Amino acid sequence: MVKNTRIKDIAIRAGVSIGTVDRVLHDRGEVSLATREKIQQIIDELDYRPNLLASSLASKKNIVFATFMPKAANQDNYWSKPQHGVEKAKNQLREYGVRIKQFYFEMEDSSSFSAEAEKILLSEPDAVMLAPCAKREAIRFTQKLDERKIPYIFIDSILPNTHPIGFVAQSSYDSGFLAAKLIDWGLGEEGVILLIHIARELDNANHLLLREKGFLQYFEKKSSNRHRLLKMEVSGNGEEEIVRHLADLGINPCEVNAVFVTNSKVNQAAICFKNLCVTPKIIGYDLIPINIALLKEGKIDFLICQKPEMQAFQAINLLFDHLVKKDKIKKENFTSIDLITRENINFYNSY
Amino acid sequence: MVKNTRIKDIAIRAGVSIGTVDRVLHDRGEVSLATREKIQQIIDELDYRPNLLASSLASKKNIVFATFMPKAANQDNYWSKPQHGVEKAKNQLREYGVRIKQFYFEMEDSSSFSAEAEKILLSEPDAVMLAPCAKREAIRFTQKLDERKIPYIFIDSILPNTHPIGFVAQSSYDSGFLAAKLIDWGLGEEGVILLIHIARELDNANHLLLREKGFLQYFEKKSSNRHRLLKMEVSGNGEEEIVRHLADLGINPCEVNAVFVTNSKVNQAAICFKNLCVTPKIIGYDLIPINIALLKEGKIDFLICQKPEMQAFQAINLLFDHLVKKDKIKKENFTSIDLITRENINFYNSY
């Protein structure tokens, strides 16, 4: 057995009891300056690392995290994925005395955000993990967390002018940029490219705008660009909406060579073109079941993924490292920008 | 505090001491059939899960894993990556009483494989993780492990007719298939495609042949294929070798539209074409520094990656789950087939 230094070893070297060592270790006062310095020196010298196992075994303390994200209507919904990540972290950190309370808000109803946020504050958690989807409400909530000095971490996306201990999210700009590159690579010299936003409140959904920005900038940066770029916004009520907007643009569907949809609703565009018997190259986001089916069918070419299960799992673990292990954690945790096709989807792992 | 069932709870319910409960828990005999059955029933009923923390804290037992893979000449070498994965697992499992001894063989010299393998057997490890690169020697080694009933797990690739408890590796066939799809998507209607093997002993490197197979079958399955496929094998001594082989095939370098190299030596092909001032689309494998540089420079278009650090890390953890936690582990652990471009490389994580 390779022996690690124990509290006891430090105590012996310092000629004190382990209780005193523990006091300087956890900085809970009641130690004379002289002995404190002496002990600290030995700690540094021996490079002492506490045994986390023994520590959480002995401690009866519980720590409570609250998680906050949109409610997933069913298993097929995107938001059921981060939920799984939370469950996994929950099971794993259970034996370390971590409890997790999950809270949800309705995507469509921002008042439910504020109501649930109030419940979270009442429950007095030690830390919060949240997906700041409703921008305005989320900012108000983080201000209250700041006041109460409750640390929080973001998943999925980021909010400006807030003070989280960190975030786990994908760079929206760069994912859009990559989508553009793929389309450029697949299209050859020239073609008609259609960017579609399928969203209710585009102005309150910052990451979709960033994806668009990255997408457009790719082509702007390209020296010689002979593609024709079109853009449309639809609310997501039926596929004929897309056809109508195309008509407004004076475009026949069969003229479209490539389509980029800025979120997981790419299936609506894919089905639209499928019904029209037109086959542009189509790129969108996220591995929800309907998208997977269309990918395998060849109606979607690429899905850009961001391991939402892992984001939540990692965020919880970062909170744990920060609060329990007292590690200094990395603040910016960018998720990889994964490219999924029908050829590699069967090997894609959530974690 | 949510209370988990403890040995003590079972003991009380059964009206015995915790020592006896421990005996049936670890199946170490010396218990009458009657009490054993009674206790077992209570265990099942309460769905008892041992507290791993307390268990490894109390146990002074050490468990030793041996790892075996090609020696990495330097940090830039592919094999330094799995090595990092091993280090990480080592640090993490240390407090659970796991020790790891690392052994290496020379890629070029198969006799070093056998010599080191002998050392591993002498050290009598509890389990072995190995990269079975030298096919013939590796098979002989696994036979000896089988005889001694030492469990082993593969990383990187798989060997037929062996009995590992599992493997963590990428499907070579499917990665080749995906490479073909990318080239097909990027090339449009027609083009000259060159497949290059850069390897010393191609017949002893099964996975390269599988990558080729997947690549070729993609085009065979395609209904209408107007691409022209060429193939060459070079030993990897200088780039002019590729030019010479092209001449032998009667091809002018500038006629080549796309290149697929079946391993991490893709940088040699990329540099070759760069020097010729020709810019075919190039796809290869693995994020070693020189490949990364060429990718960023635009001289390589895609790198297919397989998280080698993670493979080793995961394999060690599977051994731990199998031997220490006594979990039934998943045997086939296929790594994802990751697509890296200059646009997403900065966000790619090793784990």
Place this chain on the structure above:
DNA sequence: CTGAAAGCGCTTACAG
């Protein structure tokens, strides 16, 4: 075949 006791490294009152 079974139980009682010591100990793993740490935390937590409590006594002085």
Place this chain on the structure above:
DNA sequence: CTGAAAGCGCTTACAG
């Protein structure tokens, strides 16, 4: 300000 002791859930000899 400091120390001694009990306890977290489990393992490991040892006594009977």
